[in-house]
Amino acid sequence: MTSYVTCQTPGDTSWFTHDRFGMFIHFGLYAMPARHEWVKTNEKISEEHYDLYFKHFNPDLYDPKEWAKQAKAAGMKYVVMTTKHHEGFCLFDSKYTDYKSTNTPCGKDLIKEYVEAFRSEGLRVGFYYSLIDWHHPDFPIDTLHPRRDDADALQQNEGRDMHKYAEYMRNQVTELLTNYGKIDILWFDFSYDGQDGEGDQSWMKGKGKNDWEAEKLIATARSLQPDIIIDNRTDIEQDLWTPEQYQPVKWVTHPETGELVTWEACQTFSGSWGYYRDEQTWKSPEMLIRMLVNTVSCGGNLLMNVGPTSRGYLDSRAEDALKVYADWMKYNSRSIYGCTMAEPGITAPADCRYTQSADGSRLYLHLFAYPFAHLRLPGMAGKVEYAQFLHDGSELLFTEGAIDHFSAKNETEDSSDLILYLPAVKPSS
Numbered sequence: 001m002t003s004y005v006t007c008q009t010p011g012d013t014s015w016f017t018h019d020r021f022g023m024f025i026h027f028g029l030y031a032m033p034a035r036h037e038w039v040k041t042n043e044k045i046s047e048e049h050y051d052l053y054f055k056h057f058n059p060d061l062y063d064p065k066e067w068a069k070q071a072k073a074a075g076m077k078y079v080v081m082t083t084k085h086h087e088g089f090c091l092f093d094s095k096y097t098d099y100k101s102t103n104t105p106c107g108k109d110l111i112k113e114y115v116e117a118f119r120s121e122g123l124r125v126g127f128y129y130s131l132i133d134w135h136h137p138d139f140p141i142d143t144l145h146p147r148r149d150d151a152d153a154l155q156q157n158e159g160r161d162m163h164k165y166a167e168y169m170r171n172q173v174t175e176l177l178t179n180y181g182k183i184d185i186l187w188f189d190f191s192y193d194g195q196d197g198e199g200d201q202s203w204m205k206g207k208g209k210n211d212w213e214a215e216k217l218i219a220t221a222r223s224l225q226p227d228i229i230i231d232n233r234t235d236i237e238q239d240l241w242t243p244e245q246y247q248p249v250k251w252v253t254h255p256e257t258g259e260l261v262t263w264e265a266c267q268t269f270s271g272s273w274g275y276y277r278d279e280q281t282w283k284s285p286e287m288l289i290r291m292l293v294n295t296v297s298c299g300g301n302l303l304m305n306v307g308p309t310s311r312g313y314l315d316s317r318a319e320d321a322l323k324v325y326a327d328w329m330k331y332n333s334r335s336i337y338g339c340t341m342a343e344p345g346i347t348a349p350a351d352c353r354y355t356q357s358a359d360g361s362r363l364y365l366h367l368f369a370y371p372f373a374h375l376r377l378p379g380m381a382g383k384v385e386y387a388q389f390l391h392d393g394s395e396l397l398f399t400e401g402a403i404d405h406f407s408a409k410n411e412t413e414d415s416s417d418l419i420l421y422l423p424a425v426k427p428s429s
């Protein structure tokens with residue numbers, strides 16, 4: 001039995017740990033310069049120049065129905081999209097700002113269309129909401145994020161009122177969780193440096209829960225959508241741990257209690273989150289599949305990102321990457337949905353991963369490198385009734401203890417091994 005118990009959290013994570021695979025979408029003005037969603041800070045772009053993106057924002061080919069179809073085909077069961085990223089630009093029609101998509105040539109509430117499109121394809125819907133805001137007049141600039149020189153930051157911060165900004169966030173979260181029906185995930189991003197600076201020094205430190213007034217913010221969210229899954233990036237622990245562009249090699253545990261936690265790796269196809277035209281670091285198909293398998297083999301979820309172009313479509317590289325998942329999930333999704341880390345005592349051989357159905361009845365062996373014809377599975381003797389390839393359901397013969405092969409008789413045998421007989425040449429699926 002693999003009924004792992006993760007620590008109790010306020011939201012409902014039962015569907016989440018079953019579904020395992022979601023789509024992340026980073027869309028905003030930064031799709032226009034097309035060189036990283038942090039471009040404003042990275043290149044110290046002036047407000048005046050950045051305003052050109054606002055003035056010309058017009059995703060005429062914005063078609064979240066098409067994205068939803070591709071996400072569904074890829075086997076993704078939920079989606080999280082940026083409603084506002086660090087640049088502060090809102091993709092929804094907020095009462096509390098003019099810096100929103102409805103005031104650009106686009107003229108639309110993009111979040112409304114997004115929610116409707118994904119919901120009608122049967123995916124659960126989540127909102128990413130940036131705590132950091134490089135545009136809001138009350139958001140104090142830190143010297144760390146974005147990196148500005150200290151004198152500038154000090155001067156620009158005069159008169160900025162973090163309480164007002166915290167209230168703005170509560171107001172917007174209220175809009176987001178009131179106007180779009182049931183929302184399943186709220187993905188806040190992010191706290192940094194953890195500590196809260198005191199008095200005159202506050203501008204030097206990063207920002208954390210006290211700055212966001214995170215307790216109130218979370219209470220606001222929960223009062224509107226009690227079951228919603230909230231991540232931990234407000235600097236207050238909620239439902240979800242979110243290792244970023246990092247693949248855990250074992251189940252993520254709570255740093256203090258050691259309990260197993262609900263976790264979700266977020267990953268990119270190419271490196272940046274926003275559309276980056278010239279990026280040359282797109283991951284290979286093998287790596288995409290391995291990231292998903294590895295994640296579930298460690299008891300986690302994978303949130304895989306796409307960054308639509310400024311005209312609002314997914315470019316061919318992103319579509320091809322989604323197709324990799326679609327082709328694989330068509331035959332192999334049974335080893336992902338409802339699966340988790342293999343039960344204690346079952347350890348995969350080299351270059352392999354196990355995933356196991358939550359009821360323990362099925363164990364899936366994933367081969368990252370195709371082995372020679374005999375594959376030893378340590379400790380598995382006596383535990384397997386029947387073996388088959390997953391892709392075509394064809395039977396795989398096996399033996400226990402000793403290989404039934406005359407050349408192998410001098411090998412050291414371990415009676416607890418199960419030995420699978422694989423075809424010498426990897427079958428194509």
Ligand code: JFZ
Nearest residue numbers: 026037038085086189190244266273
């Ligand atoms: C943040 C954003 O800055 C980024 O643009 C993207 O939206 C991503 C999903 O989240 O990036 C982070 C946040 C936290 C860490 C690193 C990058 N971290 O804790 O190491």
